[in-house]
Amino acid sequence: MTKANVDLLQGTLDMLILKTLQLEAQHGWGISQRIQQMSKDVLQVNQGSLYPALHRLQRQGLIGSEWGTSDNNRRAKFYSLTAKGRTQLVAEKANWERLSTAVTDILQTV
Amino acid sequence: MSTGSWRNWLTRLRGEGRPRADLEIDDEVAFHLEMETKKYLGQGYDSDEAERRARIDFGAIQGHKEACRDERQGNQLDMLMQDVRYALRTLAKNWGFATAAILTLALGIGANTAIFSVIYGVLMRPLPYQNGARLVLLQPETTRGVAQTSIPELYDYREQVEALDELVEYHTMFFILLGRDEPERVQTGVVSDNFFDTLGVSPLHGRTFVEGEDALDSDAVLVLSHDYWQRAFGGDPEIVGQVFEMNTRPHTVVGVLPPIPQFPNAVDVYMPTSACPFRANAERNMAGNRGAFRNLLVFGRLAEASTPASADAEIASVAGRFRSDFPDDYAEVDYQAGVVDLKGELTKNARPMLLMLLATAGLVLLIACANVANLSLARVMRRDQEIAVRAALGASRGRLIRQLLTESTVLALLGGAFGLVFAYVGLDMLVDFAARYTPRAPQISIDGWVLAFTVAVSFGTGLAFGTLPALPGTRDLGSTMKHGGRTTAGGGLKLRRSLIVLQVALSFVMLVGAGLSLRSLSALQAVDPGFDTEQVLTARISVDFTAYNGMGEIHDVLQELSRVVGESPVVRDAALTDNPPYRGNNPNFREFIIDGRAVEETASPPQFDRTVITPGYFATLGVPVLAGRSFDHTDRGGSTPVAIINESLARQYWSEESPVGARISFDGETWISVVGVVGDTRLYGPQTPVMPELYQPFGQAGMPTWLVARTVGDPSAAVRAVKDAAHSLGSNAISDIQPLATLRADAVASPRLTASLLGVFALLALVVTLTGIAGVMAFAISQRTREMGLRLALGAQPRGILTMVVRQGMVQVTLGLALGIVGAVGFGRVLSGLLFEINSSDPLTFAVVVVTLASAALVAIIVPARRAVAVDPATALRSD
Numbered sequence: 004m005t006k007a008n009v010d011l012l013q014g015t016l017d018m019l020i021l022k023t024l025q026l027e028a029q030h031g032w033g034i035s036q037r038i039q040q041m042s043k044d045v046l047q048v049n050q051g052s053l054y055p056a057l058h059r060l061q062r063q064g065l066i067g068s069e070w071g072t073s074d075n076n077r078r079a080k081f082y083s084l085t086a087k088g089r090t091q092l093v094a095e096k097a098n099w100e101r102l103s104t105a106v107t108d109i110l111q112t113v
Numbered sequence: 114m115s116t117g118s119w120r121n122w123l124t125r126l127r128g129e130g131r132p133r134a135d136l137e138i139d140d141e142v143a144f145h146l147e148m149e150t151k152k153y154l155g156q157g158y159d160s161d162e163a164e165r166r167a168r169i170d171f172g173a174i175q176g177h178k179e180a181c182r183d184e185r186q187g188n189q190l191d192m193l194m195q196d197v198r199y200a201l202r203t204l205a206k207n208w209g210f211a212t213a214a215i216l217t218l219a220l221g222i223g224a225n226t227a228i229f230s231v232i233y234g235v236l237m238r239p240l241p242y243q244n245g246a247r248l249v250l251l252q253p254e255t256t257r258g259v260a261q262t263s264i265p266e267l268y269d270y271r272e273q274v275e276a277l278d279e280l281v282e283y284h285t286m287f288f289i290l291l292g293r294d295e296p297e298r299v300q301t302g303v304v305s306d307n308f309f310d311t312l313g314v315s316p317l318h319g320r321t322f323v324e325g326e327d328a329l330d331s332d333a334v335l336v337l338s339h340d341y342w343q344r345a346f347g348g349d350p351e352i353v354g355q356v357f358e359m360n361t362r363p364h365t366v367v368g369v370l371p372p373i374p375q376f377p378n379a380v381d382v383y384m385p386t387s388a389c390p391f392r393a394n395a396e397r398n399m400a401g402n403r404g405a406f407r408n409l410l411v412f413g414r415l416a417e418a419s420t421p422a423s424a425d426a427e428i429a430s431v432a433g434r435f436r437s438d439f440p441d442d443y444a445e446v447d448y449q450a451g452v453v454d455l456k457g458e459l460t461k462n463a464r465p466m467l468l469m470l471l472a473t474a475g476l477v478l479l480i481a482c483a484n485v486a487n488l489s490l491a492r493v494m495r496r497d498q499e500i501a502v503r504a505a506l507g508a509s510r511g512r513l514i515r516q517l518l519t520e521s522t523v524l525a526l527l528g529g530a531f532g533l534v535f536a537y538v539g540l541d542m543l544v545d546f547a548a549r550y551t552p553r554a555p556q557i558s559i560d561g562w563v564l565a566f567t568v569a570v571s572f573g574t575g576l577a578f579g580t581l582p583a584l585p586g587t588r589d590l591g592s593t594m595k596h597g598g599r600t601t602a603g604g605g606l607k608l609r610r611s612l613i614v615l616q617v618a619l620s621f622v623m624l625v626g627a628g629l630s631l632r633s634l635s636a637l638q639a640v641d642p643g644f645d646t647e648q649v650l651t652a653r654i655s656v657d658f659t660a661y662n663g664m665g666e667i668h669d670v671l672q673e674l675s676r677v678v679g680e681s682p683v684v685r686d687a688a689l690t691d692n693p694p695y696r697g698n699n700p701n702f703r704e705f706i707i708d709g710r711a712v713e714e715t716a717s718p719p720q721f722d723r724t725v726i727t728p729g730y731f732a733t734l735g736v737p738v739l740a741g742r743s744f745d746h747t748d749r750g751g752s753t754p755v756a757i758i759n760e761s762l763a764r765q766y767w768s769e770e771s772p773v774g775a776r777i778s779f780d781g782e783t784w785i786s787v788v789g790v791v792g793d794t795r796l797y798g799p800q801t802p803v804m805p806e807l808y809q810p811f812g813q814a815g816m817p818t819w820l821v822a823r824t825v826g827d828p829s830a831a832v833r834a835v836k837d838a839a840h841s842l843g844s845n846a847i848s849d850i851q852p853l854a855t856l857r858a859d860a861v862a863s864p865r866l867t868a869s870l871l872g873v874f875a876l877l878a879l880v881v882t883l884t885g886i887a888g889v890m891a892f893a894i895s896q897r898t899r900e901m902g903l904r905l906a907l908g909a910q911p912r913g914i915l916t917m918v919v920r921q922g923m924v925q926v927t928l929g930l931a932l933g934i935v936g937a938v939g940f941g942r943v944l945s946g947l948l949f950e951i952n953s954s955d956p957l958t959f960a961v962v963v964v965t966l967a968s969a970a971l972v973a974i975i976v977p978a979r980r981a982v983a984v985d986p987a988t989a990l991r992s993d
């Protein structure tokens with residue numbers, strides 16, 4: 004696996020995490036479920052990437068965290084978007100759209 | 114960082130417990146697994162299976178936690194601590210290597226710390242005067258050299274120069290202070306009333322002088338220097354207000370100075386100009402005399418917005434006006450004036466010496482670095498396999514380099530810590546050394562800046578010797594794995610051999626430096642002074658001028674004093690002189706004419722140095738009378754003027770005939786008969802050549818105020834007797850009592866210290882270099898054990914192999930020597946100003962150093978090389 008690939012996948016996961024947190028705060032497990040759900044089970048989130056990604060985003064100041072109580076009354080760590088994270092999400096979304104359009108264009112060229 | 118996370122960090126540092134963030138990850142993971150299990154339960158799995166699936170989905174829990182930790186902010190620190198711990202463990206396991214490296218570095222860093230503390234204290238630290246940076250010194254010059262300022266000139270400068278807002282004067286005198294146990298000679302700084310305010314010095318006790326105290330006829334007051342206050346009064350704070358008698362007037366102590374460097378000399382007490390009888394008389398009677406009391410040193414404080422350059426220009430133009438306004442006063446001397454920065458003036462004597470020492474210490478550190486780099490390279494090469502395995506297990510190249518650098522930095526910091534101890538131990542010696550060159554020496558200490566320097570040097574050192582081994586260590590890991598570490602590690606070895614060349618070259622430079630200064634020192638010590646220095650005591654007599662009526666009485670009391678001392682049972686002979694040996698005074702040349710010889714217009718007239726003595730002088734000092742006679746008591750004021758000349762003067766002007774009986778004159782009116790010739794002496798120290806000397810008897814010229822006494826036994830034991838004899842004659846002080854032998858040793862103390870410092874540094878360098886050579890050889894041979902075995906098995910003679918190995922080793926040594934010779938010629942040039950009668954490229958010194966270094970290196974090579982040929986071929990071939 005080359006470095007470029009890792010970066011791309013990592014970046015994508017980061018964007019998806021930001022997206023799932025756009026509406027409400029969520030814990031790690033919830034995030035993984037959401038991504039799976041929203042992608043109609045196409046994307047399986049590897050836990051080995053998810054938690055490091057959450058710590059990374061937090062270090063970058065894009066998300067914050069706080070211990071709270073889950074739906075079934077369990078103590079869980081909830082992540083939420085920061086203002087910086089919201090801006091970042093908008094930018095990444097635009098970026099992604101440009102990239103995916105470009106890739107699609109290439110693939111559709113006969 | 115908040116207190117909590119600090120505690121957290123400390124916890125981690127101690128390696129106890131686990132950080133909170135780790136525990137949080139545990140909780141988070143547990144929650145995730147629980148949710149996941151719940152999900153599988155919901156899908157109908159039994160609880161064991163649901164848990165198992167949840168775990169499988171999650172993957173390697175520990176690995177994920179590590180990954181999280183790596184992403185977390187504190188992670189850099191974590192890795193650093195991990196690296197440091199690993200480094201400490203590795204070093205502890207290789208304590209032999211660690212000890213050698215730390216000691217080598219400690220010597221290198223210690224030497225630099227010590228020298229830097231001196232350089233910082235003397236050259237860099239701001240002056241401890243509040244206005245230190247704004248102070249300048251007025252520097253008048255005439256055709257006769259650096260001059261001083263007269264009272265009218267000072268007043269004119271004060272009035273006309275705008276770039277300086279204060280101009281204050283200073284001169285020194287000695288006076289006799291009465292009121293303590295013995296009459297005491299006190300060196301006195303005579304200053305303007307605003308002298309201390311201008312410098313920006315606040316008193317430690319009491320006050321300094323106030324405005325108006327330098328007006329004629331004001332009450333006499335004194336301010337004590339810190340040193341004198343400690344020495345004479347044991348630091349008694351009640352001293353303020355006490356009254357002592359000086360110059361037949363009461364003087365009240367009004368204050369005590371803090372410990373500050375005193376420029377240009379350390380004095381005991383300060384008084385305002387009004388209290389100095391000579392200065393006050395000159396002021397009363399100067400009446401238009403431009404040269405009145407030309408004794409003043411003038412300090413100035415720069416006005417706001419003016420610079421030393423603008424002050425210099427203004428002073429120069431005012432001095433130019435003096436020349437045009439008073440052409441008669443300045444006609445012959447070409448009077449010029451300017452200003453110099455006070456701080457530069459305080460330290461200019463010390464600067465070249467200190468920079469030379471810093472350069473030397475830097476070389477020692479370079480050699481130490483090269484050596485430790487060499488040692489680490491050897492280790493890295495031996496650790497090739499370990500490093501390859503760690504790389505294979507996933508450590509990144511950057512991480513490995515960082516690990517190696519951490520190791521070298523830890524070593525360097527430990528070396529720095531020990532170096533600090535060495536520096537601290539050696540500092541006193543250096544302070545004494547520096548005190549010979551600058552009044553700022555007492556300000557030298559190991560303080561925050563010096564510590565910062567040590568830490569910076571340690572880090573720099575760690576990086577310097579850590580980078581070299583780190584590079585080949587992480588290169589080409591694949592091949593190392595493949596060969597099972599059995600390669601001959603060519604690249605690293607090449608680097609190590611270049612380091613040896615460098616070390617040999619640097620050591621050579623330092624050994625030559627040390628050799629030159631040692632040769633210079635022994636040349637200095639071998640100089641024959643021309644008089645006995647054993648069992649002779651010299652002392653300064655300070656006559657209380659104000660207590661006697663006229664010069665006649667003073668003459669009598671001096672003669673009497675010399676006689677009384679001479680009659681003491683512990684004294685064999687005693688005499689007086691105005692030109693004591695080794696007391697730091699300079700020759701005083703005078704021109705004369707010889708009776709019966711035409712004075713040629715163009716030739717420069719005969720010149721000599723003059724000394725005034727009493728009859729016992731030559732016997733006391735053991736100077737041989739070569740022709741004619743010595744002085745006796747018939748040579749006195751009123752009798753025929755007589756003189757005795759030394760051999761040099763005789764040879765210079767009476768090469769063919771005998772000078773005894775010749776007549777000479779200073780003025781062409783009074784003729785002096787030469788009655789004897791005595792041996793040459795070097796009164797001004799071994800470095801000053803023999804002067805053409807003329808002696809005149811006391812009574813016919815001058816006023817000798819120095820006592821020389823040949824003692825019966827140990828001269829130090831006679832000090833008391835000499836003092837008592839002197840004090841038996843009224844309120845005269847006797848001071849600076851010292852055996853001539855001590856003064857003689859003192860005269861070469863600075864060259865001796867320079868030579869010992871250079872010698873110690875050079876020896877350090879030599880030892881470090883030799884261990885380096887032996888280390889590299891041993892390593893190179895161990896890498897080639899199989900090859901040696903093979904050669905021996907194929908029939909090579911052990912002798913032949915030994916020669917081969919030695920020849921290979923000597924190649925670097927020879928290269929190093931060649932490089933060193935070039936460097937040493939350059940270094941010698943820097944040193945040449947400090948050398949006495951030795952050429953800076955002295956062939957003998959170079960030859961001895963070449964031979965010494967080459968043979969020492971040969972031994973360092975042969976010892977490990979012999980082991981190479983002693984191997985049993987069978988064992989060697991089987992070795993890995």
